[in-house]
Amino acid sequence: MQAVQFAGHGDTDVIEYGDYPDPEVGSDEVLVEIRAGALNHLDLWVRRGMPGIDLEMPHVPGSDAAGVVREVGAEVSRFSAGDRAALSAGVSCGDCEFCRNGQYTLCTGFHIIGEHVRGVHSEYAAVPEANLIPVPEGVDWAIAGSAPLVFQTAWRMLIDRAEIEPGESILVLGASGGVGHAAVQIAAYAGAEVYATGSTEAKLEAARELGADHVCNYEEESFADWVREETGKRGVDVVVDHVGGNTWRESIRALAKGGRLVTCGATTGPNPETDVRRIFWNGLSVLGSTMATPGQVDDVMELVWDGQLEPAIRETLPMSEAARGHELLEGREGFGKVVLVPDSVEEP
C-alpha cells in the first residue's frame, strides 16, 4: 500500500509518500480502507521528534482518519466488513488504577495512535476495535476523518474539566487552530459568551461565524487588556489555552476571580512564567486536559454527526502533499483542519 512516512526526524522534507508493507490485522483489530484523514499539530511534534518517544522507523504518522471496514480480527464484535468508521486515537490499557475508575485519559500506559505507534495516514490502517467509532451514512469523509481528535479534546476541556455553564464567559485562544475552532463551537453550543483571539482579520471573521461573540487580534493589542476592557475589568470565567509559553501570563491575567484556566498544549513552549500570587489571591484553578474518554468521544461525535458541531476545512490535499499540509500549520496559514486524502481516492 501507499503511506505517508518518514525514516528519520526533521523538517518537512523528511516526509515521503510511497510503498509501505500492508498492515497485518490482529485478533482485536479492524482493517480500514482510509478515505480521508487530517493533520493535527501533533503530527508536527512527531515529525520533529519528541524526547522520550523512540519510534520504529520508517514511521507512518496520522492520528485522525476515517474509512470503510474491509476486514475484522477474530475477536472483533462491533464492526464488520463494509461498515463506516472513524478513528479515535487515544489508547488506554483498561486495567490500571485510573482505567478501573473510568479515567481512561489518565491511564498509566496512555498513548496515541500516530504519536507513539504507527498512524493512519495511509491507504489502509489496522487499528484496535476499541479505537473506532461508527460513522453514519451521509456524513462526509472529510468531516469524519478530521473531527475526532480536536473535538474530543475541546469537549473534555470545556465540558468535563472546566465544567462550563450557560452564560459564563469563555476566552478561546488560537481560535483558528483545530482545538481552538472546536472550542469556540462547543462553548457557543453550551450557551457561553464566547471571546476569541486570532492573528488576522480573516481568522477572526471565521471565528465569529462559528459562534464567537467578541474577537481580538492579539498581534495588535494585549488580549488580557482587551478582555478586561470588554468585561468592565472583571475578566472571563474560563480561558482555553493550547498556545502555552507565549500566552500563559496573559491568560492568567484575563481570568476573573475564581476563574479556570484549562490547558491542553504548549505550541509556543512548555515553561511559561507564572505569577503565583495571582493564582492564590484570585482563587484561580489551573486544569490540565488530554484527549477524552470513550464516552465523551461518543457524546461529542454525536453532535458532529448531527451537524451541530462541524470541523472547518482549511484545505484538502492528496497524501503525497502532506509536507505542504505541515507547512500550512507551521506557517499558521488558514483556519481549521487540513484534510489528507490517499492519492488513490478520487472523491473523498
Ligand SMILES: NC(=O)c1ccc[n+]([C@@H]2O[C@H](COP(=O)([O-])OP(=O)(O)OC[C@H]3O[C@@H](n4cnc5c(N)ncnc54)[C@H](OP(=O)(O)O)[C@@H]3O)[C@@H](O)[C@H]2O)c1
Ligand atoms: N493534550 C491533548 O490532548 C491535545 C490535543 C490536541 C492538541 N493538543 C495541542 O494543542 C496545540 C494546538 O493543536 P492544534 O492541532 O489545534 O494546532 P493548530 O491547528 O496548528 O493550531 C494552532 C493555533 O495556535 C495559534 N498559535 C499561536 N501562536 C502560534 C505559534 N507560534 N505557532 C503556531 N501556532 C500558533 C495559531 O493561531 P493564530 O496564528 O491565529 O494565533 C493556530 O491557529 C498543540 O500544541 C497540540 O499539540 C493537545
Ligand SMILES: [Zn+2]
Ligand atoms: Zn490504564
